[in-house]
Amino acid sequence: MANLPTPDFTFDPDAPGACIAGVRPFRNGSYRLDAETDSGKFIIHNYGHGGAGITLSWGCAAKVRDIVQSHLVNSNDKDVAVLGAGVMGMTAATRLLDLGLKVTIFSDRKPAETTSFKAGGQWAVSVIEYEGKRQELKEILKTAFTTFKGSIGQGFGVSERDNFTAKRSENLDAVLNLVPGLIPEPVPLLLPFEGHENQHGFRYRTLLIEPPIFLARLETDLKARGATFVVVPKKFASKADVFSSVPQKTIVNCTGFGAMVLWKDQKMAPIKGQLAMLPAQPALQYLYGQNGYMFPRADHVVIGGTFEVGVCDEVPNKSDCQDLVRHIASLFGKAPVMPLPDIHIHHPDNAPMVNPAIV
Numbered sequence: 496m497a498n499l500p501t502p503d504f505t506f507d508p509d510a511p512g513a514c515i516a517g518v519r520p521f522r523n524g525s526y527r528l529d530a531e532t533d534s535g536k537f538i539i540h541n542y543g544h545g546g547a548g549i550t551l552s553w554g555c556a557a558k559v560r561d562i563v564q565s566h567l568v569n570s571n572d573k574d575v576a577v578l579g580a581g582v583m584g585m586t587a588a589t590r591l592l593d594l595g596l597k598v599t600i601f602s603d604r605k606p607a608e609t610t611s612f613k614a615g616g617q618w619a620v621s622v623i624e625y626e627g628k629r630q631e632l633k634e635i636l637k638t639a640f641t642t643f644k645g646s647i648g649q650g651f652g653v654s655e656r657d658n659f660t661a662k663r664s665e666n667l668d669a670v671l672n673l674v675p676g677l678i679p680e681p682v683p684l685l686l687p688f689e690g691h692e693n694q695h696g697f698r699y700r701t702l703l704i705e706p707p708i709f710l711a712r713l714e715t716d717l718k719a720r721g722a723t724f725v726v727v728p729k730k731f732a733s734k735a736d737v738f739s740s741v742p743q744k745t746i747v748n749c750t751g752f753g754a755m756v757l758w759k760d761q762k763m764a765p766i767k768g769q770l771a772m773l774p775a776q777p778a779l780q781y782l783y784g785q786n787g788y789m790f791p792r793a794d795h796v797v798i799g800g801t802f803e804v805g806v807c808d809e810v811p812n813k814s815d816c817q818d819l820v821r822h823i824a825s826l827f828g829k830a831p832v833m834p835l836p837d838i839h840i841h842h843p844d845n846a847p848m849v850n851p852a853i854v
C-alpha cells in the first residue's frame with residue numbers, strides 16, 4: 496500500500512471553536528431502553544449510550560418505534576412527545592413519524608447545542624455497558640449499521656472509511672464479537688504512513704458519521720415531515736415538571752445525561768471528553784485510533800480520546816487539547832513522545848464506576 500498523507504498538526508488552541516468538550520451519558524451496567532407507566536403517562540426510556548450514541552441511534556430508534564407501536568395499537572391517541580433533540584431524540588422521532596404519529600420534540604437545547612453535535616462520529620461500540628442486553632444490542636447494531644450504510648451518498652454525512660490502529664481496537668472488536676461479519680475482520684499490515692515505517696498494525700473498515708451534517712439533516716427532514724420542535728425556556732427540573740409541562744400521554748425520554756436528574760437515575764455517570772478541532776484537510780481520508788483518535792471530517796480534522804470519569808462540565812481546557820494534539824502528533828512521529836498525566840486516555844481498566852455524586 497502506498498504511503499498515505501499524514502495530518503498537518505498545526506493547532507491554535509485560541510482559535511474560535513478549536514477546543515470543545517462534551518459529557519458522554521454513560522450508564523453503569525447498561526444503557527436504558529424500556530418502558531414504564533407513571534402518573535398516567537407511558538414513558539419509553541432511551542438514554543445512557545455513553546460513547547456510542549451516534550453509533551446505536553438508528554437501532555435504538557427502531558426499538559422505540561416497536562414499543563410505541565404495540566402500546567398504541569388499539570388506541571386513537573396519535574400524539575407522542577419526545578424529550579431531547581440530540582441524536583437519540585431525533586432518530587426516534589423520525590421512526591415515530593413513520594408510524595403516522597404526531598410528534599412534538601421538547602428540549603432545552605437546539606440540536607446544534609447537544610452532546611450529539613459534539614461527538615467525533617466513528618461507528619464503534621465505545622464506552623458503553625450492556626449487561627444482560629447482548630441479544631438486544633446485536634439487533635440494535637445490525638439495524639443501525641444497515642441504516643447508516645444505506646444512507647451513504649444521500650446527504651447524511653455518512654461514509655465508509657479505513658481506520659488504522661497500532662493494536663487491535665477494543666471498540667471495533669466489540670462489534671465483531673457481537674455481530675461477526677457486520678464489519679470486515681481487520682487486516683494486519685505495516686502501517687502505511689510516514690512516522691510508522693516498519694510498524695505493524697491493523698486496518699479496520701467502519702463508518703464515519705459527521706454529526707454536524709447528520710443532525711442538521713435529521714432536523715430538516717423532521718420539520719419537513721411535520722414534527723414540531725419546542726425549545727423549553729428552562730430545563731425540566733424533575734419528572735413531575737415533565738409530567739405537568741408535557742401534555743402528551745406517551746413520552747419518549749431521550750434526555751441523555753439529563754435523565755440522571757429527571758429520573759433520579761443513580762446508574763448514570765458523566766464521562767467528559769475533549770476534542771481538538773484542526774482545520775479540515777480533504778486529502779486525509781482515513782481514521783486513526785490508538786490511545787486517542789484522529790477523524791478527518793468535512794468541517795475539521797477531529798483529534799480526541801480523553802475520558803474524564805465523573806466530570807460533568809462542558810468547559811474545554813486549552814492545555815489538555817494542545818496536549819492531545821501533541822500526543823497524536825507524536826504517534827505519527829511529528830512531535831516528541833510525551834507523557835500524558837492529566838489526559839486520561841481511555842484504558843479498559845479505567846472503567847467507569849458507581850456515580851459518586853448526584854441526585
Ligand SMILES: Cc1cc2nc3c(=O)[nH]c(=O)nc-3n(C[C@H](O)[C@H](O)[C@H](O)COP(=O)(O)OP(=O)(O)OC[C@H]3O[C@@H](n4cnc5c(N)ncnc54)[C@H](O)[C@@H]3O)c2cc1C
Binds near residue numbers: 541
Ligand atoms: C467527546 C465525545 C466524543 C464522542 N464520540 C462519539 C463517536 O465517535 N461515536 C459515537 O457513536 N458516539 C460518540 N460520542 C457519544 C455521543 O455523543 C452520545 O452517546 C450521544 O450524543 C447521546 O445522545 P443523546 O441524544 O442521548 O443525548 P444528547 O445529545 O445530550 O441530547 C439530550 C437532549 O435532551 C435534552 N435535555 C436533557 N435534559 C433536559 C432537561 N432537564 N430539560 C429539557 N431538555 C433536556 C437536551 O437539551 C438535548 O436536546 C461522543 C461523545 C463525546 C462527549
